[in-house]
Amino acid sequence: MQNNLEIIGNQKNILYAVIAIAVVGLIANGINDEIGNLIVANLSYFPIAGSFMILSFLIVKKYGVKGDHGKAWILLAVFATVWFMAETLWTVYDLVLDIDPYPSMADFFFLLGYPFLFAFTIFYLKPVRNLITKKILGIAILASTTLFIPTIYLTMIVEEIDNSTEINEVLLASSYPIADAFVFVPAIIGVTLFFKGRVNFLWTLFLIGIILTAIGDTLFLSTYLNEDYYGGHILEIIFLWAYLMFGFGVKSHLNMFKNKKK
């Protein structure tokens, strides 16, 4: 039976998509900042985050609403939709209204998405929850702290914040990696519990997606604090990769359970 590394190695589509995003992002940024912002920070999100959203609706249609997994997939679809709305709002602020999209209502939707993602993991794991030992939970929590330690360090070394607006913006930017750490815990539990199983591919990709999101959020905080962030910054590629992982995770699950009752 294939293990996850072999599966990932065989999934050439993921690799090609990762490379394609990186190449497009680097070329766009290389042309100029405006093109970089247009392509990388805005337009690229629509097909990639949009595909994830569509796939999540397809899996809801397939599984229906009954049972723990039915509920899980609905919650994932809500998460995907809420984040797609956040990306859309970001683009509206940036390209249509010409207003700095950070901070904005987009952040409300980004943060709103996290409880739904967390709830998805809970409902998916519910049928096997008896296998979650204190040891597994402890290790998962410990591992998740690695995601927000850089955030705590970055906020502690900030030299000066002039006003309450800046404080709020820093706190807002800091909240993302912390939220990532929360959803990291059930993701790593999922990878552990479904180890060596084919459904582990979904969990592995989701875990990678969450780690990428956390890296992107931490880099955003860092560049924001250093006043280096600009729309279309190369770190946006990391967020696009994260959506890619989520989308391919759902796709793998759709493809895995495709046989109909005979």
Place this chain on the structure above:
Amino acid sequence: MKRDFDEELHKDVIAVSVEKALVQFGNPVLDEVESRLSDDYNIDFRECLEKPEFLQRILREYFGESYKEIISTIKKNVEEFTPNKKTEEFLHVITNAK
């Protein structure tokens, strides 16, 4: 004749217990496992009474280490019915097969 009837009843117990355990993962999962049993081993859920190791193998393939919890759920479902030698043998094999 009674023996045949009992055999059919035991098979039904197994089928219902397995379906009840798998349906919590969604009908697509239930359908997939049933299809795999049919395609790979030419049996259905009822016939898992005689060949529990095949069901265990498929559950392990899809769910990895969590197959144990699914088997535990199947066991609880089977134990809701009156115990008998056949179903106890099924539970012993599916729990311990390697």
